[in-house]
Amino acid sequence: MLAIGVNGYGTIGKRVADAINAQPDMRIVGVTKTSPDHGASLAVDRGFPLYTPADRVDAFESNDIPISGTIDDLLAASDLVVDATPGGVGEQYLERYHEHDVPFILQGAEPDSAVETSFSAIANFDAAIGAKSARVVSCNTTGLSRTISLLDDAFGLTGARVSLIRRGGDPDQADRGPINDVLPDPVTVPSHHGPDLATVLPDITVHTMAYKVPTTLMHTHAVNLTFDTTPTPNEIRSVLDPERRITLLPADQGIRGIASIAEIGRDSGRPRGDIWETCIWDESIAVEGEDVFFTQAIHQESIVVPENIDAIRAMMKTASASESIERTDEHLGVGQWPGTDSAERVLSTANK
Numbered sequence: 001m002l003a004i005g006v007n008g009y010g011t012i013g014k015r016v017a018d019a020i021n022a023q024p025d026m027r028i029v030g031v032t033k034t035s036p037d038h039g040a041s042l043a044v045d046r047g048f049p050l051y052t053p054a055d056r057v058d059a060f061e062s063n064d065i066p067i068s069g070t071i072d073d074l075l076a077a078s079d080l081v082v083d084a085t086p087g088g089v090g091e092q093y094l095e096r097y098h099e100h101d102v103p104f105i106l107q108g109a110e111p112d113s114a115v116e117t118s119f120s121a122i123a124n125f126d127a128a129i130g131a132k133s134a135r136v137v138s139c140n141t142t143g144l145s146r147t148i149s150l151l152d153d154a155f156g157l158t159g160a161r162v163s164l165i166r167r168g169g170d171p172d173q174a175d176r177g178p179i180n181d182v183l184p185d186p187v188t189v190p191s192h193h194g195p196d197l198a199t200v201l202p203d204i205t206v207h208t209m210a211y212k213v214p215t216t217l218m219h220t221h222a223v224n225l226t227f228d229t230t231p232t233p234n235e236i237r238s239v240l241d242p243e244r245r246i247t248l249l250p251a252d253q254g255i256r257g258i259a260s261i262a263e264i265g266r267d268s269g270r271p272r273g274d275i276w277e278t279c280i281w282d283e284s285i286a287v288e289g290e291d292v293f294f295t296q297a298i299h300q301e302s303i304v305v306p307e308n309i310d311a312i313r314a315m316m317k318t319a320s321a322s323e324s325i326e327r328t329d330e331h332l333g334v335g336q337w338p339g340t341d342s343a344e345r346v347l348s349t350a351n352k
């Protein structure tokens with residue numbers, strides 16, 4: 001049983017912590033909070049031992065929130081730590097992770113140069129086997145790496161162009177925007193997403209442009225790909241449909257936009273309404289001449305959660321790619337989508 005610490009118990013950290021405790025082969029030894037806020041109370045209610053920086057212990061104790069020790073105590077008790085602190089903060093912890101000689105996973109906003117490898121389970125699980133540090137790539141990169149790596153493997157990618165329509169912020173980020181605008185973000189080309197994809201798919205060039213819009217629900221990607229051999233729409237479906245981490249949204253279900261997908265997540269009783277799958281509108285898959293098109297949606301708050309679990313197993317060398325992905329998906333419920341026969345889904349090649 002692997003003992004895992006989570007440093008940074010926010011949007012990503014709280015989901016990863018629950019996902020770890022849902023697995024049979026790992027458990028949470030503790031999570032960290034810097035403020036005695038509602039998130040700290042949630043962690044205590046969930047039964048997670050709470051750790052904090054040494055100079056913050058008094059703040060928790062004076063609010064009657066029990067503290068199990070300092071962040072250094074947690075690092076000493078952990079076989080591996082998942083860092084889910086805000087972008088740029090994870091990098092500040094590197095020295096301490098190295099001092100404690102504890103393997104660590106960073107999230108997408110941290111630089112690729114801070115770790116041995118960036119990680120996305122379907123694209124490059126094996127690159128993280130036995131690594132002491134890894135970075136789970138961002139939500140957008142994770143979503144793109146799944147579809148693009150599978151289709152490249154099947155048909156030989158020759159060109160890729162993606163326009164990303166990005167959510168302005170997460171639902172609890174009151175200070176994020178825009179609230180009445182569309183922002184090219186960045187206005188320059190490419191956005192960072194194409195180069196970020198190259199950290200897990202080094203042989204592939206994807207040209208990306210990105211725009212922020214006033215929604216908190218999900219990101220949307222307009223994808224245009226070309227291949228050595230142009231596949232038919234049904235050949236594309238036959239590659240994507242068997243993957244539990246990809247959902248083809250059926251044409252007859254009336255899923256008009258990301259709000260419908262979010263509603264399905266909530267109505268089907270998923271934790272926090274999470275959508276771990278890359279969601280592709282089945283009807284959007286089209287071939288025009290040599291160009292392949294489709295539209296996909298990405299739930300930014302949860303798509304990286306199964307990836308963190310697989311990165312733990314890869315780094316600790318406790319499972320192969322296919323074993324880990326299957327175990328993660330089974331214990332989280334990934335791929336169980338209303339109106340599809342999840343039981344018939346099979347895991348195709350996870351490891352290139």
Ligand code: NAD
Pocket residue numbers: 007008009010011012013032033034035039084085086087088089107108109110137138139170300301304
């Ligand atoms: P968040 O702000 O929701 O959570 C971060 C948590 O870390 C908060 O609980 C905060 O209190 C805590 N924290 C702040 N400073 C700390 C410190 N010095 N030590 C320990 N804890 C500290 O952030 P998030 O959205 O969960 O993002 C975390 C990482 O995940 C970032 O790298 C981000 O880019 C990445 N990520 C975020 C999303 C998303 O959409 N939210 C998606 C994919 C990846």
